[in-house]
Amino acid sequence: MKKVAIIGGGVVGLSSAYYLSELGYQVTVVSDDDQNKGCSYGNAGMIVPSHFIPLAAPGMVILGLKWMLRNDSPFHIKPRFSKDLISWGWKFYKAATPANVQRAMHVLKEMNMESRNLYLQLAEEESLDFSLQTKGLFMLCKTSHALKEERMVAERARQLGMKAETLTAAELMSMDEGVEMDVEGGVYFPMDAYMVPGLFMSGMKVLLEKRGVSFVSERGKGLDMRGGRVIALQTSGDLVRADEFVIAAGAWSSELIKALKVNIPLQGGKGYSVMVDQPPAYPGICALLSEARVSVTPMNSAIRFGGTMELNGTDRTVNDKRVGGIYKSIPDYYPQFKNTDFQKSDVWVGLRPCSPDGLPYIGKFKHYDNLTAATGHSMMGMSLGPVTGKLVSQIVSGQKTDIEIAILNPDRYN
Ligand SMILES: Cc1cc2nc3c(=O)[nH]c(=O)nc-3n(C[C@H](O)[C@H](O)[C@H](O)COP(=O)(O)OP(=O)(O)OC[C@H]3O[C@@H](n4cnc5c(N)ncnc54)[C@H](O)[C@@H]3O)c2cc1C
Numbered sequence: 001m002k003k004v005a006i007i008g009g010g011v012v013g014l015s016s017a018y019y020l021s022e023l024g025y026q027v028t029v030v031s032d033d034d035q036n037k038g039c040s041y042g043n044a045g046m047i048v049p050s051h052f053i054p055l056a057a058p059g060m061v062i063l064g065l066k067w068m069l070r071n072d073s074p075f076h077i078k079p080r081f082s083k084d085l086i087s088w089g090w091k092f093y094k095a096a097t098p099a100n101v102q103r104a105m106h107v108l109k110e111m112n113m114e115s116r117n118l119y120l121q122l123a124e125e126e127s128l129d130f131s132l133q134t135k136g137l138f139m140l141c142k143t144s145h146a147l148k149e150e151r152m153v154a155e156r157a158r159q160l161g162m163k164a165e166t167l168t169a170a171e172l173m174s175m176d177e178g179v180e181m182d183v184e185g186g187v188y189f190p191m192d193a194y195m196v197p198g199l200f201m202s203g204m205k206v207l208l209e210k211r212g213v214s215f216v217s218e219r220g221k222g223l224d225m226r227g228g229r230v231i232a233l234q235t236s237g238d239l240v241r242a243d244e245f246v247i248a249a250g251a252w253s254s255e256l257i258k259a260l261k262v263n264i265p266l267q268g269g270k271g272y273s274v275m276v277d278q279p280p281a282y283p284g285i286c287a288l289l290s291e292a293r294v295s296v297t298p299m300n301s302a303i304r305f306g307g308t309m310e311l312n313g314t315d316r317t318v319n320d321k322r323v324g325g326i327y328k329s330i331p332d333y334y335p336q337f338k339n340t341d342f343q344k345s346d347v348w349v350g351l352r353p354c355s356p357d358g359l360p361y362i363g364k365f366k367h368y369d370n371l372t373a374a375t376g377h378s379m380m381g382m383s384l385g386p387v388t389g390k391l392v393s394q395i396v397s398g399q400k401t402d403i404e405i406a407i408l409n410p411d412r413y414n
Contacts, residue, residue, distance in 0.1 A: 001026045004396060005233055005240050007220040007256065008248035009033065010040035011197070011382055012374050014204045015389025016246050018122075021211045023393050029208070030233060030240055033217040037316075039250055040382060042273045042348030044295035044306040045197040046286055047116050047383045049162060050137060050189035052109040053153065054358025055378055056095035072325030074293035078312035085311070088265050091356035091413065103407055104359055108380070109160050110403050111387045116193060118386035126207055130200035131300055137192035138172060138287040140183045140333055146290045147185045154187045163190050178282040182335050186290075194286040196299045197382055216240060220249065222259055229370050244396050246372045251314055251351035253361075253375040260368065263413050264361045266376060268314045268351030272323050273306035274342055275299070281336035292329035305330060305342070309352070309379075316349050323347050354378045361410035362391055372396055373410035 004020050006013045009031030017027045031038075067073035077085070123132045141147040147166075154164035165188045167175070172186050209215070218235035223245065225231065232239040247253050251268035273295075283303065287296040294307040307326040310319065327342045355361060355376035365371050374392050377384050387403070394401045 002244065003028070003242040004244045004246060005030060005242035006246040006248055007031070007233060008250055008253070008375075009215065010038045010248065010250050011201065011385030012250070012377065012388050013246070013248035014201065014208060015385040016248055016374055016392040017208050017213050017389070018204065019389045019393035020396060021208065021213055023397050025244075025396070026212070027208075028214045028216060028240060028242065030216045030218055030220050030235060032219040033215070039350035039352055040201055040385070041198045042350055043197050043271075043382050044273065044286070044297045044304060045195045045299065045382060046137060046295065046297060047112070047119055047193040047195070048137065048380060049109060049112040049116060049191045050139070050157060050164070051112065051380055051383070052105040052157070052160060053101055054104045054108065055354065056092050056356060056358040057101050058096055058098055060096050061093055071321045072328065073322075074308050074325065076308070076310045076322065078310065078315070080312075082313065084265070085267065085313070088267050088311075088356050091265060095357035100357060104357070105156075105160065107403065107405060107407060108359075109162065111384055112380070113191070114390075114403065115384050115387035116191065118390060119193070119195070122386065128200070128203045128207065130203055131196045132193060133195065133286075133298075134193045135285050136188055136190040137194070138176070138186050138188055138285055139290055140172070140181065140186040140287050141290045142183055142332060143291060144184050150187045150290060157189065164188070165190075176283060176285045178284045179334055180281065180336055181333060183333055192286070194297050220256055223257065223371075225260070228368055230368060244370045244372065246374055246392055246396070248374045250375060250381075251353040253353060253373070255314075257371075260371075262365055262367070262411070264373060264376065264410055265356050265413055267311045267354050269354040269378060270310040270312060270316065270349060270351055271306060271308050272318065272326065273304050273348045273350070274323075274326070274345035275302050275304050276341055276345060277302045279303045279337070280341060281334060283334065289329060289333050292326075292332070294326055294329050296330075296334075311354065314351060316351065318347050318349055352378050352381065360384065360388065360408055362388060362395070362405055362408040363410050364395060366411045366414075
């Protein structure tokens with residue numbers, strides 16, 4: 001039986017382990033097992049076919065520069081001299097074009113739709129309970145300017161064959177009677193879904209252990225090579241030997257393979273979330289607050305709010321001003337909430353693995369025929385986890401992939 005070592009036990013690593021074990025591989029997941037460190041636990045849990053526009057899109061550079069001037073804005077780049085950051089920024093600037101969006105949107109839509117199906121399958125066939133809800137998602141807009149932009153996104157979604165409805169404030173509130181909304185209107189994406197990510201992760205781990213997947217709780221330090229092949233992963237403990245290796249180490253992936261002289265540009269996109277266990281009102285459909293870039297997800301009886309994107313390598317310190325920016329924006333949309341509702345909540349921090357063109361890196365590296373990349377999913381990694389795992393299993397086993405993913409080639413910046 002062929003052995004596969006997966007470095008990284010986030011949603012991408014565990015999903016890859018699942019589909020590889022289905023094909024009969026003997027799988028080991030190596031992850032420095034600090035749950036709070038991985039991005040896959042405290043995120044907003046949204047499964048988003050509606051997100052077919054990558055982060056690198058026209059208008060984002062100007063918007064980002066405007067946001068840089070405010071210390072509580074949803075986007076920030078910590079000013080510092082870093083060759084990696086400068087090079088990443090330049091690549092982002094070059095990628096933020098209509099042509100990039102056009103190229104990316106079909107593959108993102110197809111992958112998100114397939115991942116949604118796989119989540120449904122996992123819930124049903126494996127009896128995994130992660131509170132999956134297929135109620136759709138609201139994109140809520142306070143201003144007519146934002147509503148106009150979201151209306152255009154909805155039109156594009158319909159052209160791609162997805163359902164999307166523009167709604168007035170009264171229509172939104174009649175669909176979600178649990179909460180008052182002070183908005184101009186919004187868009188409803190009925191194909192979107194949401195879950196409790198921590199439940200998915202713990203359920204998957206139990207399932208994988210039952211299937212014979214091994215877990216090694218160590219930090220991967222580097223790869224031992226012979227010829228064009230990886231033969232072992234060095235860890236703080238024993239060497240992990242395998243026939244195939246998968247890099248799924250989230251925002252830390254590029255560091256791990258730097259010595260191989262392959263370049264997968266990545267920046268950690270730091271974001272925060274907080275749980276409100278006893279909310280004063282209960283939004284029953286997950287939502288994104290368009291201007292504030294804040295996510296709102298019902299998770300059983302609690303509500304999780306998330307937001308901000310700070311590009312600063314792999315630094316995980318919490319910036320209270322930006323967390324305050326999340327709190328401040330919520331009562332603007334949901335007037336039943338007050339700033340003080342969040343004061344008792346612990347702040348969770350996660351690093352999204354962000355590529356400059358907003359697309360993941362999935363595939364084998366040209367010069368290393370047993371090394372597969374599976375990272376760079378940015379703000380869609382939870383949504384795209386299962387489909388990525390399935391694609392990884394097809395790549396490792398030499399099958400044709402179900403989805404055409406040439407544009408996700410991990411060598412595209414080499
Ligand atoms: C606030 C917030 C909200 C979000 N909301 C959503 C959402 O609603 N929907 C969505 O689709 N996405 C969302 N995301 C993005 C999503 O969480 C990430 O894209 C996704 O979790 C990335 O998964 P991953 O497996 O690639 O990385 P991770 O979950 O970060 O896992 C990587 C793992 O590898 C380990 N590791 C790293 N280096 C090494 C090493 N050298 N050796 C061993 N182990 C190592 C890490 O400790 C970590 O456990 C959100 C992110 C944030 C911050």
